[in-house]
Amino acid sequence: MFNKIYAFIKRDVTIATSYKLSFFLRFFGMFFSILVFYFIDKLFGSTATPYLMDYGGDYFSFVLIGIAFTSFLWAGLKSFSKVIRRGQMMGTLEAMLITPTRISTIILFSSIWSFIATSVTALLYLAIGGLFFGVDLGSANILSTAIVLVLTIIAFSSFGILSASFIMIYKEGDPINWLFSSSSTLLGGVFFPIEVMPDWLQSISKILPITYSLDAMRLAILKGYAPAALTHDILPLIGFSAIVMPLAIVSFYLAVNKAKMNGSLTHY
Amino acid sequence: MVNTVEYSIETKGLVKSYPQPRNFFEFFRGTEKKPVTALDHVDLKIKKGEFFGVLGPNGAGKTTLTKILCTLVLPSEGEVRVNGYDVVKNGGGVRTSIGLVSSDERSFYWKISGRENLVFFAVLNNHSWSRAKERAAEVLEIVGLESAADRRFETYSSGMKQKMAFAKGLLNDPQTLFLDEPTRSLDPNAAKEIRHFLSSLSKQGKTIFLTTHNLAEAEQLCKRVAVLHRGRVQGVGSKRDLGRMLTRGERLMLVVSGLEKPGISRLETLSVVDSVGVEGLGGGRVRLTLELAEGSVSTVLSEALKLGLQIHSTRTEEASLEQIFEKLTTEEV
Structure with a gap:
């Protein structure tokens, strides 16, 4: 298994580093988006303080963690379907499917690099925030952060696998991705605390895993909460994974079977 | 009971029909469309070590047949065994024992080298990392591409890309090798070289299943051929057998x-x-x-x-x- 994980990561790193300009543009993009929120904080930061007392009262730190860890939502939601789509478009999916390696392994291991790159991006966000914009990361609880991160990846990935099932059959037009990416950005507390929204919108945000994930991440990093103090976020994340992951796995196998029946496994 | 010893490939009553896609209005009206039959009761027995060709015009069902034998498409009806493994019940077993060589250049990663491509696919064929590197070197030598192995795939000529396709197909030392128009888009000299290479593979005792439009190539290489037309096998045998049929x-x-x-x-x-x-x-x-x-x-x-x-x-x-x-x-x- 480790040979395969290594092979997939090596392949993806080699391909990613062959596009050198892309890496630098991504880095500068990150820096500029941080800068935008830094100046927004300068302008309106103090008015947001009453809503942000649970996280230390600082809007810039709040939003920095929001944008850093929302990238895991994108990675979880999109990487699996992207692997299938790219493989179908490039023609490499068929070449992999002709080997004894199971399709689930191919999809899972092909996504590892995406999560590693996302982790590096999140760390860079935090590092830039800490080094250049004075965000205090000194009190972060590493264990809590790691637990929340793992649960976040599992919860988001379960929706991502569900999304991949649609891509397997329909190729384009994936309702899971559409539904979660738009609703999570608006209602999940990425750019503003959910408390500023009307009650009925807050109720919707409670059924999105990103709401619990970002809340727990902020409390773990900015306030140093221990895992036991985060159970109100950790339990819903476990619940999402426990319900959606089995459903996603069954859906994925049904989708592969259907694609093999209608002969569209490698179509695009 | 299917004989798992004598035959590399055996199909009994193989039928494949594809549902026809429905447009937006048909979908919401619930309009049913009659499925298209791609293969219609195909019975084939291909002996171990045989060089077997499948001929047929476009749309005859050659690609569907190859994809079913390679477990990429499931049959609608019938029994299909490859190297003794049932393609439906034991697809993994089938894939450990076969290789596929297509003329599709897109089945490689263009931004990495030929060697890196082969090592990656060797690992997917369940080789350890060190064995994968060794095996990649071996197949590169077999196809004569050692000197260009560390160049990016995108820099290869068409002939070199096709040789790489052979190298990839041989990574797991397959009992049965499927070839999908392997000399398409090659110049006459490169095609001749590939045919010579195929003859040598056949002499090693591998079963070779060739689908092609090139009748001269089939005549030169194959001991027996099947002619597919509209999903049906119209004839199977040596050229003489088929000639006698007519x-x-x-x-x-x-x-x-x-x-x-x-x-x-x-x-x-x-x-x-x-x-x-x-x-x-x-x-x-x-x-x-x-x-x-x-x-x-x-x-x-x-x-x-x-x-x-x-x-x-x-x-x-x-x-x-x-x-x-x-x-x-x-x-x-």
Whole structure:
């Protein structure tokens, strides 16, 4: 298994580093988006303080963690379907499917690099925030952060696998991705605390895993909460994974079977 | 019970039908469309070590057949075994024992080197990392690409890319190798080199399953061929077997003189003669082309002498694969 994980990561790193300009543009993009929120904080930061007392009262730190860890939502939601789509478009999916390696392994291991790159991006966000914009990361609880991160990846990935099932059959037009990416950005507390929204919108945000994930991440990093103090976020994340992951796995196998029946496994 | 020892590939009553896609309105109206039958009760038995070709016009079902045998598509009905493994129940077993060589250049990662591509696919074939590197080196040597192995795939010529496809197909030292038009888009010299390479693989005892439009290539390489048309197997066998299916046996070409109309009628009425073709050559000479039952040349010749014909030359010939293909794919047999 480790040979395969290594092979997939090596392949993806080699391909990613062959596009050198892309890496630098991504880095500068990150820096500029941080800068935008830094100046927004300068302008309106103090008015947001009453809503942000649970996280230390600082809007810039709040939003920095929001944008850093929302990238895991994108990675979880999109990487699996992207692997299938790219493989179908490039023609490499068929070449992999002709080997004894199971399709689930191919999809899972092909996504590892995406999560590693996302982790590096999140760390860079935090590092830039800490080094250049004075965000205090000194009190972060590493264990809590790691637990929340793992649960976040599992919860988001379960929706991502569900999304991949649609891509397997329909190729384009994936309702899971559409539904979660738009609703999570608006209602999940990425750019503003959910408390500023009307009650009925807050109720919707409670059924999105990103709401619990970002809340727990902020409390773990900015306030140093221990895992036991985060159970109100950790339990819903476990619940999402426990319900959606089995459903996603069954859906994925049904989708592969259907694609093999209608002969569209490698179509695009 | 299917014999798992004698045959590399065995299909019994294989049927594949595809649902037809419905447009937006048909979907919401619930309109049902009749499925398209791609393969219709295909029965094939391909022995271990055989070089077998599948011929057929576009849309005959060749690609569907290959994809079912490689577990990329599931059959609708029937039993299919490859190297003793059931393609539905044990797809993993099938894939450990086969290799696929296609003419699709897109089945590689263009931004990494040929060697890196091969090591990656070798690991997917369950080799350890170190063994994968060794195996990649071995297959690169087999196809003669060692010197270019560390160049990016995107820099390779068409011929080199096709050789890489062979190298990839051989990574797991497969018992059965599937070749999907392996010389398409190659220049004559490169195609010749590939055919030579295929002959050498066949001598190693591998079963080779070739789908091609190139009849000369099939004729040169394959011991037996199947001709597919509209999803049905129209004929299976050696070129001679298929020729017999169409003509009962042999074709006799005679150049004669002294032939009158009653003579032609007399020859046509012989029970061993299927048909007589007549072509005037000038100077009273005529070329007769007779389709005969096997082993009846002497009967026809003695009858010709009885009719008083003067025979200037005789020649027998088998139908070419091109003639067989044309006949089998333009009419029901």
